[in-house]
Amino acid sequence: MNRPFERITVIGTGTLGAQIAMLSANAGYQVKTFDSREGAFSETMDKLGSDLRSRVDQPFIPWGRWEDCASKISHLTQLSEAIGDADLVVEAVPEDMELKRQVFRQISQHASPGAVIATNSSSIPVSRLEESSGRPERCLNIHFYMPLQGMNIADVMGGTKTQPEVLQAGISWVRTLGCVPLTVNKELLGFCFNRVWRAIKKETLSMWANGFVDFRDVDRAWMIFSNMNMGPFGLMDAIGLDVVYDIEMVYFGDSGDPSDQPPQALKDKLQRGELGVKAGKGFYTYPDPEYLNPEFLTP
Ligand SMILES: NC(=O)c1ccc[n+]([C@@H]2O[C@H](COP(=O)([O-])OP(=O)(O)OC[C@H]3O[C@@H](n4cnc5c(N)ncnc54)[C@H](O)[C@@H]3O)[C@@H](O)[C@H]2O)c1
Structure with a gap:
C-alpha cells in the first residue's frame, strides 16, 4: 500500500490525538507527540483503556499490541523537537478556532516546507485555518471518529488551495492506518459522515x-x-x-x-x-x- 509519509507528529494527545498516535504507531510510522499538558497521553490511554475494557472484547488495535504501540511513540516537551522532521503534522487540540489558528501558526514555524498539516477538527473546515499555516496548499481536514472503539472511518477534505496530491496523500495515509477514507469533493460543514x-x-x-x-x-x-x-x-x-x-x-x-x-x-x-x-x-x-x-x- 502506498505510504505517503514516514514521520507523523500529533499535537494534542487527548481523546482523539492519543488514538491517532496509536493508529500511526500500529501501522509502523515513526510517531512523535506534543501536548501542552504533561502526562496527557498516558492519562488519556488509561481512561480509554478502562472504558473500552467495559464494552468490547477486542479494540481496533488488539489489547496485546497496545503496550508495544504506546512504547514506540515519543512524547516531546518542546514543540520544535516534536515537529522538526515531520512529514505530516496532525493537530487534535480542543475545538476552538482561535486556538487552532494559533497552533497552525506554531506548526508552520517549526515544520519543514514540504510538511503537510492536517486538522482533526470535528466541525471547522480547514479553509478557516489554512491562512495561519502560511502554506494553505499543504493543509487539509482529516477527521477521525473513535478508531480504537472500531469506528475506522475518517473524513478527508481539502481547503481552498489544497493541492490534489496532498488530498490524495491524506487519503492514502488513512488507508494505511486501516481506516476507510470518506472523501469530501467540495467544502461541506460537517464533512461526510x-x-x-x-x-x-x-x-x-x-x-x-x-x-x-x-x-x-x-x-x-x-x-x-x-x-x-x-x-x-x-x-x-x-x-x-x-x-x-x-x-x-x-x-x-x-x-x-x-x-x-x-x-x-x-x-x-x-x-x-x-x-x-x-x-x-x-x-x-x-x-x-x-x-x-x-x-x-x-x-
Ligand atoms: N472526542 C471525540 O470523539 C472527537 C472525535 C473526532 C474529532 N474530535 C476533534 O479532535 C480535537 C480534539 O478533541 P479531543 O476530544 O481529543 O479533546 P481533548 O480535550 O480530549 O484533548 C485535547 C488535548 O489538547 C491539548 N492541548 C490544548 N491546547 C494545546 C496546545 N496549544 N498545544 C498542544 N496541546 C494542547 C490538551 O492538553 C488535551 O490533551 C477537537 O478538534 C475535536 O473536535 C474529537
Whole structure:
C-alpha cells in the first residue's frame, strides 16, 4: 500500500490525538507527540483503556499490541523537537478556532516546507485555518471518529488551495492506518459522515432537553435498531459533552439559526462538571454505565 509519509507528529494527545498516535504507531510510522499538558497521553490511554475494557472484547488495535504501540511513540516537551522532521503534522487540540489558528501558526514555524498539516477538527473546515499555516496548499481536514472503539472511518477534505496530491496523500495515509477514507469533493460543514451524526445529535439532544423523552429510551431504540452496543447519548458521553457542545456552537456560529444553539440543559451539565466518560459522569455514570447491563434492553 502506498505510504505517503514516514514521520507523523500529533499535537494534542487527548481523546482523539492519543488514538491517532496509536493508529500511526500500529501501522509502523515513526510517531512523535506534543501536548501542552504533561502526562496527557498516558492519562488519556488509561481512561480509554478502562472504558473500552467495559464494552468490547477486542479494540481496533488488539489489547496485546497496545503496550508495544504506546512504547514506540515519543512524547516531546518542546514543540520544535516534536515537529522538526515531520512529514505530516496532525493537530487534535480542543475545538476552538482561535486556538487552532494559533497552533497552525506554531506548526508552520517549526515544520519543514514540504510538511503537510492536517486538522482533526470535528466541525471547522480547514479553509478557516489554512491562512495561519502560511502554506494553505499543504493543509487539509482529516477527521477521525473513535478508531480504537472500531469506528475506522475518517473524513478527508481539502481547503481552498489544497493541492490534489496532498488530498490524495491524506487519503492514502488513512488507508494505511486501516481506516476507510470518506472523501469530501467540495467544502461541506460537517464533512461526510459527521454531518449525518450531527443531525442525530441535534435532534436527540433537543428531544431530551425539551422533556419529550427519556434519553435512555432513545439509546435503547438505537441499540436494538442498529445492533450497536451504545446509543447516541452513550456515544456523546464517550466523545465528551464539552466537545459535543463546542461542535454545536460552531454550527450555531455558522448559521445563526436559534434551532442550532445547543440546549441550556447541556450547558448546565458542563457547568456541573458532567463531561461524560472522562469525568466519570455525563448522561450515564462510569465506569459501569447502565446501558451495559443486559437488563437495559430487557422488555
Ligand atoms: N472526542 C471525540 O470523539 C472527537 C472525535 C473526532 C474529532 N474530535 C476533534 O479532535 C480535537 C480534539 O478533541 P479531543 O476530544 O481529543 O479533546 P481533548 O480535550 O480530549 O484533548 C485535547 C488535548 O489538547 C491539548 N492541548 C490544548 N491546547 C494545546 C496546545 N496549544 N498545544 C498542544 N496541546 C494542547 C490538551 O492538553 C488535551 O490533551 C477537537 O478538534 C475535536 O473536535 C474529537
